[in-house]
Amino acid sequence: MYDLLTGLSVIEASSFVASPTAGLYCAQMGAEVIRVDQVGGGPDFRRWPVTKANDSLYWENLNRAKKSVALDLGRPEGRELLQALVRATGQFITNFPVDGFLSHPTLAEGRPDLITVRVMGWAHGAPALDYTVNNSVGYPMLTGAGPEPVNHVLPAWDLLTGAYAAFALLAAIQRRSATAMGGEVRIPLSDVAIGTVANLGGVAEVLYTGVNRPRLGNAVYGLFGRDFVTADGERTMIVVVTPRQWANLVAALGLGEAIAALEASRGVTFATDDGLRFAHRDALYPMFECAVAARSLKDLTAAFDVGGIVHSPYRTMLNAVQDRALVADNPIFGQADNPSGFAYPAAGAFATLPQSERQPPRAAPRNGAHSEEILADRLSLPSGEIARLIDAGIVGIA
Amino acid sequence: MYDLLTGLSVIEASSFVASPTAGLYCAQMGAEVIRVDQVGGGPDFRRWPVTKANDSLYWENLNRAKKSVALDLGRPEGRELLQALVRATGQFITNFPVDGFLSHPTLAEGRPDLITVRVMGWAHGAPALDYTVNNSVGYPMLTGAGPEPVNHVLPAWDLLTGAYAAFALLAAIQRRSATAMGGEVRIPLSDVAIGTVANLGGVAEVLYTGVNRPRLGNAVYGLFGRDFVTADGERTMIVVVTPRQWANLVAALGLGEAIAALEASRGVTFATDDGLRFAHRDALYPMFECAVAARSLKDLTAAFDVGGIVHSPYRTMLNAVQDRALVADNPIFGQADNPSGFAYPAAGAFATLPQSERQPPRAAPRNGAHSEEILADRLSLPSGEIARLIDAGIVGIA
Numbered sequence: 001m002y003d004l005l006t007g008l009s010v011i012e013a014s015s016f017v018a019s020p021t022a023g024l025y026c027a028q029m030g031a032e033v034i035r036v037d038q039v040g041g042g043p044d045f046r047r048w049p050v051t052k053a054n055d056s057l058y059w060e061n062l063n064r065a066k067k068s069v070a071l072d073l074g075r076p077e078g079r080e081l082l083q084a085l086v087r088a089t090g091q092f093i094t095n096f097p098v099d100g101f102l103s104h105p106t107l108a109e110g111r112p113d114l115i116t117v118r119v120m121g122w123a124h125g126a127p128a129l130d131y132t133v134n135n136s137v138g139y140p141m142l143t144g145a146g147p148e149p150v151n152h153v154l155p156a157w158d159l160l161t162g163a164y165a166a167f168a169l170l171a172a173i174q175r176r177s178a179t180a181m182g183g184e185v186r187i188p189l190s191d192v193a194i195g196t197v198a199n200l201g202g203v204a205e206v207l208y209t210g211v212n213r214p215r216l217g218n219a220v221y222g223l224f225g226r227d228f229v230t231a232d233g234e235r236t237m238i239v240v241v242t243p244r245q246w247a248n249l250v251a252a253l254g255l256g257e258a259i260a261a262l263e264a265s266r267g268v269t270f271a272t273d274d275g276l277r278f279a280h281r282d283a284l285y286p287m288f289e290c291a292v293a294a295r296s297l298k299d300l301t302a303a304f305d306v307g308g309i310v311h312s313p314y315r316t317m318l319n320a321v322q323d324r325a326l327v328a329d330n331p332i333f334g335q336a337d338n339p340s341g342f343a344y345p346a347a348g349a350f351a352t353l354p355q356s357e358r359q360p361p362r363a364a365p366r367n368g369a370h371s372e373e374i375l376a377d378r379l380s381l382p383s384g385e386i387a388r389l390i391d392a393g394i395v396g397i398a
Numbered sequence: 399m400y401d402l403l404t405g406l407s408v409i410e411a412s413s414f415v416a417s418p419t420a421g422l423y424c425a426q427m428g429a430e431v432i433r434v435d436q437v438g439g440g441p442d443f444r445r446w447p448v449t450k451a452n453d454s455l456y457w458e459n460l461n462r463a464k465k466s467v468a469l470d471l472g473r474p475e476g477r478e479l480l481q482a483l484v485r486a487t488g489q490f491i492t493n494f495p496v497d498g499f500l501s502h503p504t505l506a507e508g509r510p511d512l513i514t515v516r517v518m519g520w521a522h523g524a525p526a527l528d529y530t531v532n533n534s535v536g537y538p539m540l541t542g543a544g545p546e547p548v549n550h551v552l553p554a555w556d557l558l559t560g561a562y563a564a565f566a567l568l569a570a571i572q573r574r575s576a577t578a579m580g581g582e583v584r585i586p587l588s589d590v591a592i593g594t595v596a597n598l599g600g601v602a603e604v605l606y607t608g609v610n611r612p613r614l615g616n617a618v619y620g621l622f623g624r625d626f627v628t629a630d631g632e633r634t635m636i637v638v639v640t641p642r643q644w645a646n647l648v649a650a651l652g653l654g655e656a657i658a659a660l661e662a663s664r665g666v667t668f669a670t671d672d673g674l675r676f677a678h679r680d681a682l683y684p685m686f687e688c689a690v691a692a693r694s695l696k697d698l699t700a701a702f703d704v705g706g707i708v709h710s711p712y713r714t715m716l717n718a719v720q721d722r723a724l725v726a727d728n729p730i731f732g733q734a735d736n737p738s739g740f741a742y743p744a745a746g747a748f749a750t751l752p753q754s755e756r757q758p759p760r761a762a763p764r765n766g767a768h769s770e771e772i773l774a775d776r777l778s779l780p781s782g783e784i785a786r787l788i789d790a791g792i793v794g795i796a
Contacts, residue, residue: 003573004569004572004573005569005573007576008572016639017598021597024597025562025565029566029569043640044639046671046673047620047673048619048621048673048676049599049602049606049607049620051606054673056599057599057602058598058599059599060602061597061598061599062598062599104752121708123728124723126703127643127706127708128708128710129623129637129639131618131623131635131637132635132708132709132710135711135713136710136713136718136724137718137724138713138714138717138718139551139552139715140616140712141713141714142551142715143542143550143551144541144542145546149616149633149712150542150548150616151541151615151616151618151625152537152550152552153537153540153541153619154537154550154554154594156554156558159558160554160558160561163561163562163564163565164423164561164564164565164748164749166561166562166565167423167561167564167565167568168402168427168749170568170569171402171568172402172751174402174568174571175401177575178404183751183753183754184751184753185751186749186752187748187749187750188748190724191728191730191748191749191750192748194718194724194725194728194745195730195745195746195747195748196552196557196748197719198459198731198743198744199459199460199745200459200460201455201456201458201460202715202719203719204447204458204736204738204740204742205455206715206716206719207719207742208449208455208742209447210716212714213447213715216551217548217549218538218547218548218549220529220549221446221447222445222446222447225529227533227547227549235547237529239527239529241414241441241442241527242441245525273444274444274446275445275446275448308524310519310525310526310527310530311530312526312531313533314533314538314547315533315534315536315539316536316539316610317537317540317595317604317610317611318604318608318609318610319536320535320536320592320595321601321604326534326588326592327592327601330521330592332521332589332592332593338602342602342606344601344602344605345596345601347593347596347597347601348593349593350562350585350586350589350593350594351562351583351585351589352521352584352586353570353581353584354502354581354584356581
């Protein structure tokens with residue numbers, strides 16, 4: 001938690017990964033992020049992983065440091081309260097449909113400077129998820145050794161979309177500060193995906209070559225980078241992106257003469273050109289396989305670290321989480337209460353600001369924990385009216 | 399291109415993916431983003447994919463709509479010019495090392511309100527790349543059918559870090575507007591990766607269960623979602639995240655009776671619970687395999703689209719790029735000149751603002767194309783001095 005966004009308040013009506021992470025990043029930077037949830041929880045409130053008591057370890061991490069107002073969004077009165085909260089606040093993050101009761105034109109009635117950031121599936125409004133836009137743009141056909149397609153496990157498009165949505169919200173606020181203009185910002189997963197293919201050169205590449213890039217297993221396209229197995233059976237990833245790293249890697253593995261001979265026979269030099277190191281991988285990779293297979297991971301790690309060589313052994317997620325430097329002793333983690341009651345290191349903002357004090361991470365809210373506070377403060381509802389709404393099941397409380 | 403960030407100027411000294419995308423997203427929203435490049439190009443200036451003339455299709459897409467000042471950063475005079483540009487501008491995005499001539503304390507001398515956003519590898523300063531932090535946190539051991547680890551091809555950590563860096567820059571500017579305080583924002587790839595494992599519930603999960611999640615091939619953890627093969631041999635991904643999608647999928651495939659029988663025999667109901675649909679996948683997936691295998695993709699697509707079911711066939715990147723709806727007719731794409739001379743659809747901002755006019759994408763700069771303009775405007779260098787610097791090879795021009 002840092003206080004970069006102190007004073008900013010955002011209503012969030014969202015589920016799954018993309019839209020909740022946009023709110024999470026804002027909350028971790030000090031914004032007041034008020035989730036408006038269906039009474040009892042939205043569609044992802046019990047999403048796995050869950051505890052034995054069916055509390056979601058997923059939900060309680062994606063919604064840290066936020067507040068929760070619970071409303072029955074199936075009834076007109078609940079929907080009107082959400083609309084009123086959005087109008088009273090002025091900033092809204094959602095993945096609800098473009099049309100309907102949370103359409104931007106509807107919400108902007110009486111609040112012309114409203115900013116709505118909307119995460120979508122397909123740009124035309126049809127539903128899509130990370131795992132379907134991913135195969136729509138072709139990555140599973142490039143992943144793994146083949147011939148079968150391989151899906152990613154990390155919901156990468158959701159995550160990129162969420163961070164971009166947080167950025168777009170602040171950019172829209174910046175314009176509003178200068179011009180008083182609000183508006184809707186739509187961010188479809190499908191456009192994030194195909195736009196990223198373009199940004200990485202993929203659209204240009206397939207149109208230039210007319211063919212798909214070859215499947216490379218665990219090798220990286222266009223440079224020297226791959227997994228290798230050590231003498232003690234460990235698998236490690238080695239990637240070279242600078243001339244110095246290349247020179248130091250060749251030296252660390254004692255491959256200077258062999259590389260020089262290869263360079264002479266093929267009439268090239270590998271000293272400064274990523275592409276040549278990739279183009280001649282048929283000859284280079286076997287040399288490195290032998291050299292890595294002759295030494296232990298420990299021995300190689302010592303040699304590589306001295307040379308500033310980028311490498312890292314493969315490990316499981318459990319091993320990673322047990323690495324004290326990465327979790328227990330990492331300042332981005334801290335203790336926070338959790339709705340599940342299970343205690344474990346909680347993450348704060350990814351960023352570190354050396355000139356500012358990091359505040360500890362906070363818990364996710366219980367469903368409806370802030371209903372009374374927010375309805376009173378934001379909409380000036382009298383306590384009797386709030387009591388009536390609670391009795392009627394329009395408003396839920398924790 | 400949109401004009402949300404008009405008036406914002408940023409110096410960018412960066413390479414690879416994360417840091418350049420942070421600048422790209424800002425430039426596509428109207429900021430003036432001035433790359434300071436090594437004369438002749440930095441370490442990724444020729445990164446593959448490249449044309450026959452060795453122009454990088456990767457570089458020219460990651461650096462659209464930016465300006466380029468070329469300096470010899472190997473010489474003190476070139477380094478001092480970069481420092482002076484950063485101080486004169488006040489906002490800086492970089493992946494240069496924490497220490498050295500671009501350290502924040504050095505740059506903030508004489509510019510105490512400077513904001514530096516620095517993308518890093520490991521938080522302690524050692525180098526790391528997307529493909530090594532990825533295996534450090536365990537995803538390759540969960541990807542694919544196993545037993546070998548499978549790297550992702552999409553540089554997901556770089557992309558998430560880049561978008562988060564753009565967000566963090568605007569958040570830091572927001573604080574400075576309120577408090578006049580600058581500062582450094584460090585964003586290590588390693589913290590983005592382990593922090594994301596935590597945000598998705600992964601840290602809690604492995605500590606709660608004490609074991610790693612099973613490898614699931616192309617199935618999604620914790621819900622109903624997997625690839626299926628149609629009667630005509632097409633592979634399609636189907637994912638269910640709402641009760642309505644489940645009901646419609648079961649109906650579309652005529653599986654109502656079979657599912658009811660399974661529910662009766664196992665004493666569960668699948669109507670509303672993602673987790674149960676996952677827990678009983680041993681029985682559910684074979685039913686759906688048979689039902690999907692009996693029908694053509696075209697037939698299934700029609701039935702699924704009517705029911706709002708999230709599905710998408712696998713395709714190659716070339717197929718995706720040839721899909722007119724995704725690229726040629728997609729308003730996020732437009733025409734722009736390219737340094738390579740090759741013409742193809744260029745991407746603009748992922749976001750669409752229905753109330754604002756989208757301006758066409760712009761070209762990446764030639765190395766040093768804006769050296770004279772920026773050194774004159776920003777540092778008030780007289781033309782004779784600029785000419786001397788060019789003659790001395792300290793400054794490069796296009």
